[in-house]
Amino acid sequence: xxxxxxxxxxxxxxxxxxxxxxxxxxxxxxxxxxxxxxxxxxxxxxxxxxxxxxxxxxxxxxxxxxxxxxxxxxxxxxxxxxxxxxxxxxxxxxxxxxxxxxxxxxxxxxxxxxxxxxxxxxxxxxxxxxxxxxxxxxxxxxxxxxxxxxxxxxxxxxxxxxxxxxxxxxxxxxxxxxxxxxxxxxxxxxxxxxxxxxxxxxxxxxxxxxxxxxxxxxxxxxxxxxxxxxxxxxxxxxxxxxxxxxxxxxxxxxxxxxxxxxxxxxxxxxxxxx
Numbered sequence: 577x578x579x580x581x582x583x584x585x586x587x588x589x590x591x592x593x594x595x596x597x598x599x600x601x602x603x604x605x606x607x608x609x610x611x612x613x614x615x616x617x618x619x620x621x622x623x624x625x626x627x628x629x630x631x632x633x634x635x636x637x638x639x640x641x642x643x644x645x646x647x648x649x650x651x652x653x654x655x656x657x658x659x660x661x662x663x664x665x666x667x668x669x670x671x672x673x674x675x676x677x678x679x680x681x682x683x684x685x686x687x688x689x690x691x692x693x694x695x696x697x698x699x700x701x702x703x704x705x706x707x708x709x710x711x712x713x714x715x716x717x718x719x720x721x722x723x724x725x726x727x728x729x730x731x732x733x734x735x736x737x738x739x740x741x742x743x744x745x746x747x748x749x750x751x752x753x754x755x756x757x758x759x760x761x762x763x764x765x766x767x768x769x770x771x772x773x774x775x776x777x778x779x780x781x782x783x784x785x786x787x788x789x790x791x792x793x794x795x796x797x798x799x800x801x802x803x804x805x806x807x808x809x810x811x812x813x814x815x816x817x818x819x820x821x822x823x824x825x826x827x828x829x830x831x832x833x834x835x836x837x838x839x840x841x842x843x844x845x846x847x848x849x850x
Contacts, residue, residue, distance in 0.1 A: 578615050580848045581663060581672040582607065583656035585621040587649050588677035599831065600675065602838045609842070615849055621656025621674070624699060628658070631706075632699050632729065634686040641693045649677025650693035657696035658703050660825045665704055665711065665781050671813070671824040671848045673841065679829055681723035681785055690721065690830075697783055697827060698729045701736065704781075710735050714779035714820075716770045716812060717741065719787030719829035720796025726785075727753060737777045741766045751776065758798055767808045771815045780823065782816040784808075787829035788840045794833050805840050809847035824848070 584607075589600040610616040629638055641647040653676035660672040680696035682689050697715060704711040714737040717723040722742040730736040731753060739754045741763065746755040751773060756766045774782070788805070789796035809826075816824035826844055831837055 579617050579669050580615055580845065581617050581619050581660060581669040582610075582845060583619050583621045583660050583672060583674040585649070585652045585656070585675075585677070587652060588621075588675050591646075591649055592677045599834050599837045600677075601834050603675070606838050606842060610845070610849075613849065615670075616845075617669070619656075619659070621652045622659055623651040624655035624658055624694065628699060628703055629654070629694055631702050632685070632695060633683070637683070637686050637688060641688065644693070646691055647678050647688075647693035653678045654680065654694040654696040654699050657825070657827055658700045660827075661697075661700035661704060661781065661783070662707075664823050664825050665708070670822055671816070671826075673826045673845050673848060674828060675841070676828050680725070680827070681717060681719060681829060682721070682725045684725040684728040688725070692725060695725050695729055697785060698726060700783075700825075711781065712777065712779045713737070713781055713783060714774050714777055715739065715783045715785060716767070717785040717829075718767070718790065718808065719785055720789040720798060721787075721830065722755065723785065737773055737779060739770050739773055763798070763800065764804065764807055764811075767811050770812070771818075774815055774819050779820050781820055782812065782824045784812050784824065784826045785829050786826050786840075786844065788831035788833075788836045789829070791831065791833070791836045791840065794831050794836055796830060802836075802840050802843050806843050806847060809844045813847060
């Protein structure tokens with residue numbers, strides 16, 4: 577199976593992350609360049625079910641998300657990630673890119689902040705484990721900020737590798753929860769070093785939580801460019817090929833500038849299609 581799935585819903589272009597109707601304003605028209613590519617499949621992100629959400633989050637968090645206008649797209653944002661992880665894990669898709677309207681990595685068991693509502697990746701992991709038991713998930717988070725909600729939810733999970741390139745440095749004794757500071761490390765080298773941890777972990781699927789907020793001029797600017805993102809895509813895709821039969825899901829994280837959102841996400845999709 578060589579299909580790359582791209583998950584999207586039109587609501588993400590009306591209200592998306594830090595902006596309302598601007599970050600993804602070029603979509604779905606921007607997907608036009610892939611018309612005729614038999615390996616490209618555009619899939620409408622479904623809504624995540626409340627029962628699954630409550631396996632990860634508290635009822636109070638869910639009620640808070642319902643009342644928060646910035647979380648209006650949270651159900652389909654998380655639902656797209658859940659569906660993408662399921663389809664890639666099962667082999668129905670080779671890999672996937674998931675657009676979102678509301679983020680996930682700042683959402684913990686009973687709190688959410690930073691325009692993150694439901695923890696999409698952890699909910700997707702729970703869905704896989706409901707169906708396939710102890711699926712081993714390796715996440716590399718290259719958003720500009722630490723994935724604190726994800727870390728809280730998986731800190732004691734021996735089947736979850738969480739590798740975060742962020743402002744802080746940390747490594748757990750078992751080497752499964754790792755923070756690499758981009759203030760002290762070369763960023764591209766830090767992405768390459770992810771493979772060392774994956775090799776020892778032997779995952780069933782790799783998740784790349786990708787934020788373009790790290791791009792020059794975006795709100796988390798650490799000097800990266802689309803050229804860097806293409807290099808990261810090649811490295812992470814090759815890592816997934818070597819250790820889990822190419823099973824890779826890229827989840828869009830932070831960033832607010834529409835031109836960067838378009839250029840960076842399409843560049844990554846092109847790499848996934850190769």
